[in-house]
Each structure stands twice: as C-alpha cells, then as structure tokens.
Amino acid sequence: MSTDFLDAFERHRADADLLLGRKRWPNADQLYGFAAECGLKAVMQALGMRLTNDGSPEIRSHRVHIDRLWSEFHAFAAGRGVEPYAVMLPVENPFSDWAVSQRYYRSEEITQDRVSRHREALRHVHRVVSRACLDGRL
Amino acid sequence: MMSGPVFFDKVERLLRELVQSEGSFPEDLGNLIAVRDLFGRVRFVLEKRPDNDLREDLQKFAEKVQEKLGPRAYPPEQAFLYRSELASDVASELDTAREIAAGPPRLLFLDRQVTGLGWATTPSQQPSKAHRIAFFSLKGGVGRSTSVAAAAWHLAKDGRNVLVLDLDLEAPGLSSSLLPADKMPEFGIVDWFVEDAVGQGEAVLEYMVGTSPLAQDLEGQIWVAPSHGANPGDYLAKLGRCYLDLPQTNGDSHEPWEKRLVRLIEELEKRKEKEAHVVLIDVRAGLTDLSSVPVTDLGADVLLFAFDTDQTWVGYALLFEHWRRTEAIRALRERLQVVAAMVPECDPSKYLEDFRERAWNLFSKHAYDEVPPESSEANGEDDLFTYDLADESAPHVPVPIYWHRGLTSLRNLHTLDDHLVSASYGKFLEVINRLVEAGTEDSS
Numbered sequence: 001m002s003t004d005f006l007d008a009f010e011r012h013r014a015d016a017d018l019l020l021g022r023k024r025w026p027n028a029d030q031l032y033g034f035a036a037e038c039g040l041k042a043v044m045q046a047l048g049m050r051l052t053n054d055g056s057p058e059i060r061s062h063r064v065h066i067d068r069l070w071s072e073f074h075a076f077a078a079g080r081g082v083e084p085y086a087v088m089l090p091v092e093n094p095f096s097d098w099a100v101s102q103r104y105y106r107s108e109e110i111t112q113d114r115v116s117r118h119r120e121a122l123r124h125v126h127r128v129v130s131r132a133c134l135d136g137r138l
Numbered sequence: 139m140m141s142g143p144v145f146f147d148k149v150e151r152l153l154r155e156l157v158q159s160e161g162s163f164p165e166d167l168g169n170l171i172a173v174r175d176l177f178g179r180v181r182f183v184l185e186k187r188p189d190n191d192l193r194e195d196l197q198k199f200a201e202k203v204q205e206k207l208g209p210r211a212y213p214p215e216q217a218f219l220y221r222s223e224l225a226s227d228v229a230s231e232l233d234t235a236r237e238i239a240a241g242p243p244r245l246l247f248l249d250r251q252v253t254g255l256g257w258a259t260t261p262s263q264q265p266s267k268a269h270r271i272a273f274f275s276l277k278g279g280v281g282r283s284t285s286v287a288a289a290a291w292h293l294a295k296d297g298r299n300v301l302v303l304d305l306d307l308e309a310p311g312l313s314s315s316l317l318p319a320d321k322m323p324e325f326g327i328v329d330w331f332v333e334d335a336v337g338q339g340e341a342v343l344e345y346m347v348g349t350s351p352l353a354q355d356l357e358g359q360i361w362v363a364p365s366h367g368a369n370p371g372d373y374l375a376k377l378g379r380c381y382l383d384l385p386q387t388n389g390d391s392h393e394p395w396e397k398r399l400v401r402l403i404e405e406l407e408k409r410k411e412k413e414a415h416v417v418l419i420d421v422r423a424g425l426t427d428l429s430s431v432p433v434t435d436l437g438a439d440v441l442l443f444a445f446d447t448d449q450t451w452v453g454y455a456l457l458f459e460h461w462r463r464t465e466a467i468r469a470l471r472e473r474l475q476v477v478a479a480m481v482p483e484c485d486p487s488k489y490l491e492d493f494r495e496r497a498w499n500l501f502s503k504h505a506y507d508e509v510p511p512e513s514s515e516a517n518g519e520d521d522l523f524t525y526d527l528a529d530e531s532a533p534h535v536p537v538p539i540y541w542h543r544g545l546t547s548l549r550n551l552h553t554l555d556d557h558l559v560s561a562s563y564g565k566f567l568e569v570i571n572r573l574v575e576a577g578t579e580d581s582s
Contacts, residue, residue, distance in 0.1 A: 074385075083382065083383060084383060086385065087383040087384060087385035087392050088385070088392060089385060090385060091385050123225060126225040127225040127227060127228050129225075130224040130225040130228035130229065131225075131228050133219055133224065134173055134175065134219070134224070134228065134231065134248075134250055135175050135176045135250050136175020136176050136177050136179055136181075136250070137175075137176070
C-alpha cells in the first residue's frame with residue numbers, strides 16, 4: 001500500500017460528484033474536503049514536501065485537513081519560490097467551515113448550499129493541480 | 139533506437155518527423171498538442187480519454203516517442219493528459235499552442251516556461267489616448283536614458299505634455315537625470331508595487347509623479363514617474379517584491395504582475411489633470427520579463443537601440459528568432475525602429491552603412507515577408523511587409539544618434555543645450571516627431 005495523493009484527489013472528487021448527484025449532501029461535502037486536501041498535498045509533494053515511511057507528511061503542520069492546509073499551502077509555495085501556484089488559490093480559505101469531525105453531525109446540518117460552495121472551492125484546487133500537470137511537476 | 143542525447147532544440151523537429159511517419163498516430167484523434175514542460179520534457183494532450191480500442195495504438199505511439207526523445211519524453215504510461223480532465227481555464231492555455239506540422243495529424247506545440255513568456259504575447263489593443271514609445275536596448279550603456287530625456291525635451295518644446303516612466307528598475311538613473319533631488323516625488327514605481335500588493339496602490343499614485351525643470355520655460359510639460367521616490371527607503375527590499383502575481387481575493391481574480399504593470403501605466407496616464415500626449419518608457423535593458431511588457435504588451439512604438447557589434451546582432455537575432463517562431467513578429471514589426479546609438483565620430487557614414495546592412499539581414503531573415511519570385515504588384519506584393527536594403531522609410535534603417543563629447547560630459551540633464559541636442563539628436567528627433575504625428579493621426 002502506498003500514498004498516491006493525485007489518485008486520491010481524482011477518486012474523492014469523482015465520488016463526491018456522484019453523491020452530490022444523489023443529493024447525499026453530508027458525505028459529498030466530506031469528500032470535497034478530502035479531495036481538496038489530497039490535491040494540494042499532491043502538488044506540495046511534487047514541490048518537495050517529504051513523506052515519512054507510512055506516507056504522511058514529515059512536517060507536523062502539513063499533517064492537517066483542508067480547513068488548515070489551505071493557508072499552509074500558501075506559506076509552503078511562497079517559501080519555495082513557486083508563488084504561481086499559491087496565487088491560484090484565493091487567500092481566504094473557503095473550507096474554513098469544513099471539519100473532519102462533521103462526519104458525526106446530523107444529516108440535515110450539512111446543507112446543499114454548503115456543499116455547493118465547497119464544490120466550487122474545489123475548482124481552485126483543480127486549477128492548481130492542472131497547472132502542475134502541464135508544468136510537468138505532477 | 140535513440141542515438142546520443144536529444145538536445146532541447148532538436149525536439150520539435152523529431153516530433154514533426156514522428157507524426158509525419160505514416161500510421162504512427164491514430165487518425166481519428168484529431169489534433170495532437172505536445173506540451174513541453176518546465177523541465178523540457180514532452181507529453182501530449184488529447185481532448186478526452188480515448189475508447190479502449192485506441193488505447194493500444196496510443197501506447198505504441200508513446201513508446202515510439204520515448205524511443206526517439208529518450209529522457210525528453212514521459213514514460214508511455216504518463217505520456218498523455220486529457221483536456222476534459224484539466225481545469226478549464228488552465229486548459230485554455232492550450233489554445234495558444236502554435237502549429238508545427240499541418241498534418242494530419244495536426245501537431246501543435248506549447249512551451250511551459252518558468253519566465254520569459256511575455257516576449258511572445260499579443261500586444262494589447264487597449265486604446266490609449268497617449269502615444270507610447272518604448273526605448274529598448276539589449277545592453278546598458280547605449281545612451282538610452284539620455285535619449286529619453288532629449289526626446290521629452292524636444293516634444294515639450296513642441297508644446298506636448300510628456301510622461302516619462304523609468305522602468306529600468308534594476309538600474310535606476312533616468313529619474314535623477316531628469317529630476318533634481320528637490321523635485322523628486324515622494325514615491326516611485328517600486329513603492330506602487332509594494333503598496334498595490336496590499337490594496338494601497340491608490341494612496342501612492344497621487345505622489346509618484348514629479349515635474350521636470352527641464353521643461354520649465356517650454357510650452358509643454360515633462361512629468362516623470364521615477365523608479366524610486368525622494369527617499370528611496372529600502373529600495374532592494376521593495377524591488378524584490380515587484381514581480382509578484384497577486385492571488386485572487388474576494389471579488390478580484392488572480393492578477394499576473396505583467397497585468398499589474400500595464401494597469402499602473404494606464405492609471406498614471408489617466409491621473410494627470412493635464413493630459414499626457416506622449417508617454418516615453420525607459421525600458422530595462424536585456425531579455426528580461428520586465429522589458430517584455432513595454433515592448434510587447436502596450437501597443438507602443440519600440441525603438442531598438444544598438445551598436446554595430448557582433449554581440450548586438452547575435453542578441454537581437456535571439457529575440458527576433460523567438461518572435462518569428464511564435465509569430466509575435468507579425469503584430470510587432472510595424473512598430474519597430476532601429477536606432478544607431480552613439481555613432482562614432484570617425485567615418486560615421488561608413489559605420490551607418492555597415493550598420494544598415496546588418497540590421498537588414500536581421501529584419502529580412504525574421505521580420506520581413508519573403509517576396510515570392512513570381513510576385514508582382516498586380517498579385518498582391520503591396521500587402522507584403524518587406525523593404526529593400528536602401529528603402530529609407532524601412533524600420534531596419536538606423537536612426538543615428540551621434541556621439542558628442544559635450545553630451546557625455548553633461549553631469550545632469552536639467553539644462554540641455556539646443557545646439558548640442560540638434561547636432562547629436564537631429565535625425566532622431568525627426569523620427570520621434572514622425573512617430574508622434576502618425577499616432578495622433580491614427581487616433582483622430
């Protein structure tokens with residue numbers, strides 16, 4: 001078994017879209033958050049983020065979900081002189097209201113509106129991933 | 139089998155040969171876009187993931203590519219990307235790929251670069267009320283900044299208001315020659331960049347243009363936006379932040395720094411209470427990203443300063459070759475004019491004659507249309523952009539600026555002497571007049 005952030009990004013994104021199509025908002029929303037995290041981690045790994053043997057980021061501040069990873073990505077990319085990727089993400093984290101603990105919430109608390117916003121926000125991550133692909137980093 | 143290393147410049151030719159060899163690429167797949175990534179490796183973009191029955195053919199094609207290009211190719215399993223799977227605005231960059239083989243299959247090529255993309259951008263069609271002229275050279279020390287001052291002085295004498303921009307940020311100096319210390323505005327161009335990055339550009343815009351005393355008795359005005367202000371502060375710390383793209387913030391989309399520079403220039407043109415008729419831009423020397431914006435993005439006339447040396451022509455050939463290859467030359471060539479800088483006192487006519495010939499070689503190879511042998515006026519030669527060596531109106535014919543002891547010993551340009559200027563700059567200033575007048579006619 002090995003970590004493949006890019007593959008995980010594609011998978012979570014596709015599955016989230018399936019759930020969204022069936023109006024399964026809460027789990028679609030969770031998967032959009034995971035997809036965003038995996039997309040950014042794929043790019044960070046391509047830009048030099050090291051992983052431990054178990055496949056998780058070596059640095060503790062990178063071992064976080066999307067509600068915290070968004071700003072970490074900005075700091076990481078700026079520090080490596082690859083701002084062109086960082087500037088493709090808005091400064092404000094659109095996943096700041098997403099949390100992995102929301103999997104324990106009651107279904108009606110995760111609304112269609114919230115999922116739509118996160119789906120829209122994932123487009124930014126998709127752009128970063130696409131750019132990194134064309135650039136040959138991924 | 140691949141023989142020896144495949145060097146960067148061989149890639150296009152090898153790709154062309156490969157797709158042209160019969161049956162190497164499945165016909166039903168339409169256009170093939172080759173993307174050369176930041177590392178110089180090539181992979182291909184197809185519209186969408188193909189059906190199963192084509193996968194084997196694609197795999198074979200990718201293997202052939204790898205065989206030909208070696209480390210400049212991706213492994214076959216990673217050789218393809220699919221446009222439908224890329225974010226749409228990133229994928230739209232693929233539309234700028236240029237054709238390198240007509241096909242079928244039609245082969246397009248896209249270069250992803252770390253920097254230097256600006257040199258091939260299509261010039262902005264943004265209407266500007268002011269006529270823009272960019273002063274460019276490959277190297278410093280050609281008297282470019284002094285020529286900017288002479289042109290500004292001449293135009294102001296003619297009653298025109300001139301805005302001068304010092305965009306030679308890495309080698310500031312024009313500003314201090316046009317503006318004595320007590321006339322320097324509070325802020326400079328680097329200040330605008332660092333303030334604009336946090337949304338405060340507007341606050342310095344008011345205080346970054348000084349009025350040059352060079353025009354104090356003249357009918358027109360000379361306004362100067364210097365690279366730094368009266369108190370430069372930590373200039374290097376600010377300079378290091380100029381070439382920064384701005385991320386998307388609420389309501390505003392991501393803005394590359396080149397666009398920010400264009401925005402600054404537009405703001406400066408707009409903000410003077412009295413309208414600037416002409417904008418003169420002192421451009422950073424060399425093939426840097428900062429020089430590319432005024433040369434290609436502003437719709438400006440571009441004066442190419444040069445000495446008649448091998449070094450000069452080799453350098454210009456690199457730039458012109460790139461323009462020809464990317465087809466940017468078509469949009470640019472009507473705005474170019476060569477300037478022979480500091481023509482030596484000793485046998486100037488021979489110097490200018492040699493200069494003209496070498497400039498013509500450059501233009502005829504890269505910028506002028508080839509005249510087909512059977513061509514005559516009747517079948518459209520008039521539409522071709524081409525000039526004879528001797529044609530005085532041609533952009534390759536050097537506009538001379540004569541070296542003059544008096545000018546080199548000038549400590550500053552606050553006071554320019556009429557005789558001195560016309561002896562050295564007579565022809566040059568005629569050309570400046572011609573450009574500005576042509577621009578006025580165009581916009582009226």
